Amino acid sequence: MPKTTYMPAPTPTVRRFPEYLDVLRRALLRDREFISGTRIANELKLEPIQVRKDLAVVGVAGRPGVGFPVRELVEALMDFLGWNNGTDAFLIGAGSLAAALAGFHGFKQHGLNIVAAFDVDPAKVGGQLKGKEVFSMNHLVELTQRMHVHIGVLTVPDAAAQEATDQMLKAGIRAIWNFTSVKLNVPPQIIVENVQLASSFAVLSSRLVQALQQNPRQDGVEQ
Amino acid sequence: MPKTTYMPAPTPTVRRFPEYLDVLRRALLRDREFISGTRIANELKLEPIQVRKDLAVVGVAGRPGVGFPVRELVEALMDFLGWNNGTDAFLIGAGSLAAALAGFHGFKQHGLNIVAAFDVDPAKVGGQLKGKEVFSMNHLVELTQRMHVHIGVLTVPDAAAQEATDQMLKAGIRAIWNFTSVKLNVPPQIIVENVQLASSFAVLSSRLVQALQQNPRQDGVEQ
DNA sequence: TAGATTGTTAATCGATTAACAATC
DNA sequence: TAGATTGTTAATCGATTAACAATC
Numbered sequence: 001m002p003k004t005t006y007m008p009a010p011t012p013t014v015r016r017f018p019e020y021l022d023v024l025r026r027a028l029l030r031d032r033e034f035i036s037g038t039r040i041a042n043e044l045k046l047e048p049i050q051v052r053k054d055l056a057v058v059g060v061a062g063r064p065g066v067g068f069p070v071r072e073l074v075e076a077l078m079d080f081l082g083w084n085n086g087t088d089a090f091l092i093g094a095g096s097l098a099a100a101l102a103g104f105h106g107f108k109q110h111g112l113n114i115v116a117a118f119d120v121d122p123a124k125v126g127g128q129l130k131g132k133e134v135f136s137m138n139h140l141v142e143l144t145q146r147m148h149v150h151i152g153v154l155t156v157p158d159a160a161a162q163e164a165t166d167q168m169l170k171a172g173i174r175a176i177w178n179f180t181s182v183k184l185n186v187p188p189q190i191i192v193e194n195v196q197l198a199s200s201f202a203v204l205s206s207r208l209v210q211a212l213q214q215n216p217r218q219d220g221v222e223q
Numbered sequence: 224m225p226k227t228t229y230m231p232a233p234t235p236t237v238r239r240f241p242e243y244l245d246v247l248r249r250a251l252l253r254d255r256e257f258i259s260g261t262r263i264a265n266e267l268k269l270e271p272i273q274v275r276k277d278l279a280v281v282g283v284a285g286r287p288g289v290g291f292p293v294r295e296l297v298e299a300l301m302d303f304l305g306w307n308n309g310t311d312a313f314l315i316g317a318g319s320l321a322a323a324l325a326g327f328h329g330f331k332q333h334g335l336n337i338v339a340a341f342d343v344d345p346a347k348v349g350g351q352l353k354g355k356e357v358f359s360m361n362h363l364v365e366l367t368q369r370m371h372v373h374i375g376v377l378t379v380p381d382a383a384a385q386e387a388t389d390q391m392l393k394a395g396i397r398a399i400w401n402f403t404s405v406k407l408n409v410p411p412q413i414i415v416e417n418v419q420l421a422s423s424f425a426v427l428s429s430r431l432v433q434a435l436q437q438n439p440r441q442d443g444v445e446q
Numbered sequence: 447t448a449g450a451t452t453g454t455t456a457a458t459c460g461a462t463t464a465a466c467a468a469t470c
Numbered sequence: 471t472a473g474a475t476t477g478t479t480a481a482t483c484g485a486t487t488a489a490c491a492a493t494c
Contacts, residue, residue: 005436010485014429018421022404036451044406049487052452064452065494081425082432096353097327100320106381106404110424130319150431158329175431177424181245181329183267191434193427195420198241201333201400202304204416206237208373208398209305211414213228233461259475272463275476287476288470 006080009057016054017077018110019044024074025109036067083111088149089177091117092164093156094124094134097179101153102130115147120160137167144171153177154184229303232280239277240300241333242267247297248332259290306334311372313396315387316379317342317357320402324376325353338370343383360390367394376400377407 023043027035037051044051055068058076062068078084091098094117101107102114117134119125125136135143143149152173156164161182168176175191178184184192246266250258260274267274278291281299285291301307314321317340324330325337340357342348348359358366366372375396379387384405391399398414401407407415 006432008433009429011426012485014426015419015422017429018404018419018425019406038451047487048451050485053486056453062452063494064492065450067451080432081428082435083428087428087431095323096319097323100318100323103319106421110421111428112424150435151427174434175427177427181241183242189434189438191427191430193423193430195423196238196241197418198329198333199238200416200418201335202237202241203234204374204398204400204414205304205306205310205334206232206240207414207416208310209229209303210231211397211412212305212373215412235461261475270463271475273461276462279477285476286470287468288474290475 004059004076004079006058009054009080013054013057014081016044016046017081020051020054021074021077021109024070024077027070028074032070034063034067035070035073037062039067078111081111083109086111086113087151088113088115088147089151089153090115090140090144090149090173091129091132092137092140092152092154092168093117093160094119094121094129095155095157098153098155099129101155102132112151114153115149116143137164140167141171144168144173150174151177153179155179158182227282227299227302229281232277232303236277236280237304239267239269240304243274243277244297244300244332247293247300250293251297255293257286257290258293258296260285262290301334304334306332309334309336310374311336311338311370312374312376312400313338313363313367313372314340314352314355315360315363315375315377315391316340316383317344317347317352318378318380321376321378322352324378325355335374337376338372339366360387363390364394367391367396373397374400376402378402381405 020040023040024035037055038048041048041051055073058080060068060073060076089112091102091114098117102117107114114132117129117132118137118140119134120137124134127134150173152168154161154164154176158180161180162185165176165184165186169186169190176184176186178192178194181196181198186192243263246263247258260278261271264271264274278296281303283291283296283299312335314325314337321340325340330337337355340352340355341360341363342357343360347357350357373396375391377384377387377399381403384403385408388399388407388409392409392413399407399409401415401417404419404421409415
């Protein structure tokens, strides 16, 4: 495994990497050795130049007139994202969102391995969540250190978010995938990525408002 | 209700609107009549100038030296997003992610009202999902038209995504909140907003890789 | 060779940030 | 009045897109 070090890439570029991986994996299934930036762009409705610029980040050389070596590109992208060796993560909160995440098989492709869940509710502790054991929050410090887990997936109710975060910090968690809508207070070296469902829905809503203003009735769809 | 029409705003601005709403609602609870852009910026770790620029979109005038009228601003933002009168939506797919969304009370604040779920699984049809009835996909056309629902929240497995989308289109759904990782094929007038969990996790992962490269041991956290 | 595609350098575009007069 | 803040106009920054020589 050639463990290259990469420069940090622009966030929009990183956000497109999983899409590229999808396309590349499908190409692999079809036994394609090379794929052009043009083709990738077509499948994802992007511009070819953008694909080339993005892929340049991971340093896999393409062949003019031919395209990029698929397998190498998959390797490099996975490497860049640290998805190659499977990263263990804890679910913090064992509610229904946690259950959905625990049961999501697609994470395997993203090198995400959810190993356990934690909750304060005694009714949940000791039970299972989609096959993952649910521990008491009291054991978080101990288990984090024993299992060397770096990532916490935060799915507790908003009201409990900061408290749970503080416990993760004490346990030595380094990165938090935050599904609450709370702006977490953490020291600068801790990585927080917020999944803002509300932001996503806001974009949808505002576009729908605009569309309904211009065309309130259903039409344009073949019937 | 003064139903103003607004110009479309930049997407990054729209994505911040729910955050502003959060801060403003908390200010309302504290009985504050006015709030300055500076204060909003502080709470959200943004630049004051960005807050002012963003808020300018909804056309609520602030008072120099004082700030913006909180209640008016909440109204205007809700209005802009179409969140004022509650929008009905269908869940397409009744799996565990659908369950999580159906049980999420925060949507009330976003004017999102999930009224029913649909699934192809006969074992689920006729049952309930967090108090919402589960119907057969065969009834989607009929119920969409009867209830004038415009929004579909797509939570089916990737393999079923396009098929389910086609049925939504036939039923007259105008906007799709897409939780699958499939790039949906839809006519241009249909609004699709993709919740790309993989993209979000990619950003987290790549930052963690960088951080671990620079500092592999736990430190910097007070113990 | 002709056609397709890469990768570099430069141009454009859009969003963020700065500066500052006007105003409460 | 002094201090804080708005809202406008201009500057900066970063990402996307264009142009094109090099190459398979």
